[in-house]
Structure formats: C-alpha cells, structure tokens
Amino acid sequence: MLKKILFSLTAVAIVISIYMIFFVAPIPVDPMDAGGDPINFKIFYFHVPIAITAYLAFTVVFVSGIMYLRTKQEIWDIRAISAAEVGVIFAILTLITGSLWARSAWGMYWVTWDVRLNTSLVLFLTYLSYLMVRKSIDEPEKRARLSAVFGIVGFIGVPLSFLSIRLWNRATVHPVVVGPGGGGISGEVVIGTVLVNMIAFFLLLTSLVILRMDNEKLSGEIAFIKHTKSL
Numbered sequence: 237m238l239k240k241i242l243f244s245l246t247a248v249a250i251v252i253s254i255y256m257i258f259f260v261a262p263i264p265v266d267p268m269d270a271g272g273d274p275i276n277f278k279i280f281y282f283h284v285p286i287a288i289t290a291y292l293a294f295t296v297v298f299v300s301g302i303m304y305l306r307t308k309q310e311i312w313d314i315r316a317i318s319a320a321e322v323g324v325i326f327a328i329l330t331l332i333t334g335s336l337w338a339r340s341a342w343g344m345y346w347v348t349w350d351v352r353l354n355t356s357l358v359l360f361l362t363y364l365s366y367l368m369v370r371k372s373i374d375e376p377e378k379r380a381r382l383s384a385v386f387g388i389v390g391f392i393g394v395p396l397s398f399l400s401i402r403l404w405n406r407a408t409v410h411p412v413v414v415g416p417g418g419g420g421i422s423g424e425v426v427i428g429t430v431l432v433n434m435i436a437f438f439l440l441l442t443s444l445v446i447l448r449m450d451n452e453k454l455s456g457e458i459a460f461i462k463h464t465k466s467l
Contacts, residue, residue: 249436276340293323301384318448
C-alpha cells in the first residue's frame with residue numbers, strides 16, 4: 237500500500253515539475269547574457285536536480301557499504317547495488333543534460349579542461365566500475381564485502397565533484413548554481429521550480445531503488461529455489 241502511494245506521488249510530482257518547467261518557470265539567466273538560445277537554459281531545471289539526485293544515490297551506496305561491513309546483513313548489500321545502478325543512470329543523465337546546456341551556453345558539448353565536467357565523468361566511471369566489479373565476482377559474501385569497500389572509497393568522488401568549482405574556480409567555466417552568486421540565477425527560481433524538481437527526482441530515486449531492491453530479492457529467491465532443486 238505504501239509503495240503504491242509512493243509511486244503515485246512520484247508520478248504526480250514529475251508531471252507537476254514538467255508543467256512548471258515549460259509553462260511557469262522563467263528562463264534562469266538574463267537573455268542578454270545567454271551564450272545561445274536562452275530558451276535552452278531551461279535545461280538547468282533538469283540538470284541540477286538530476287546531478288544532486290545522483291549524489292544522493294551514491295551517498296546511499298556509501299552508507300549501505302558501511303552498514304554492510306558492520307552488520308553483514310544482506311539487505312544492505314541489496315540496497316547498495318540498487319542505489320548504485322540507479323545512481324549510474326542519473327550520472328549519465330547529468331553528463332548528457334550538462335553537455336546539451338554547454339552546447340548552447342559555450343558553443344561546445346565538452347570543455348576538456350573544465351574541472352566540474354571531468355570530475356563528473358570520473359564519478360560516473362567510478363560507479364560504472366563498481367557495477368563491473370560486482371559482475372566479475374561469483375561468491376556472494378566476497379562480492380558484497382569488496383563492493384562495500386569499493387563503494388566507500390569511491391564516494392570521495394562525490395564531494396570532489398560537488399566542490400570542484402569552488403576548490404578550483406580558475407579551472408572551470410561552470411557556474412556556481414547552488415549558493416550565492418549562482419551565475420545570474422535568482423533565489424526565486426531556486427526556491428520555486430528547482431525545489432519542486434528536487435522533490436520529484438528524490439521521489440523518483442526512492443521509487444526506482446525500491447523497485448530494484450524488490451527485483452534483486454526476487455532474483456535471490458529464484459536462485460535459491462534453483463539451487464535447492466539441483467541438490
């Protein structure tokens with residue numbers, strides 16, 4: 237019952253957020269300062285919430301890894317792999333929406349020396365590697381233990397990516413969009429449409445992780461039944 241309510245709220249929130257982006261929200265920059273078509277800057281409303289959602293997903297992987305090493309409970313490993321798979325999807329969407337925004341703003345899809353772009357790419361590749369490592373290990377306990385360590389160590393890429401434009405502000409053309417001085421983006425925009433989108437994407441993240449956990453549990457039960465019949 238609670239899952240149905242969550243899934244329904246997620247669908248409603250996404251519909252509302254899309255409506256606000258295209259029919260209510262203003263262009264988040266001064267059109268006179270826009271490098272390309274200012275309408276394209278509405279990508280901002282997707283890009284920022286998606287990026288933060290990816291960070292949240294990898295935070296779940298980090299916490300779940302710690303809890304697995306402490307408790308050895310399989311549920312934490314299931315939660316970690318579920319969040320990692322969903323997080324990788326959001327990470328690649330972050331790169332795609334960021335590239336589209338960059339093409340309009342800077343005239344190119346990728347600025348090779350930009351620290352935010354590169355740290356975001358490294359973060360995506362780190363958790364893609366996490367998934368590949370899991371696939372390469374057959375023994376469940378060993379896989380869960382090594383994955384937990386990988387998820388904990390790999391989490392360092394999250395704060396590095398988020399803080400990169402503040403730590404190395406001369407090595408980026410990416411604006412600071414969260415906090416004061418955010419590239420011409422007003423507080424009204426952040427509090428309004430971006431907040432609604434953050435809620436929508438957070439609900440989507442939660443829903444997808446729960447669905448993935450259910451699938452993982454079901455796969456485990458099927459594997460156990462097959463193993464039992466083979467004995």
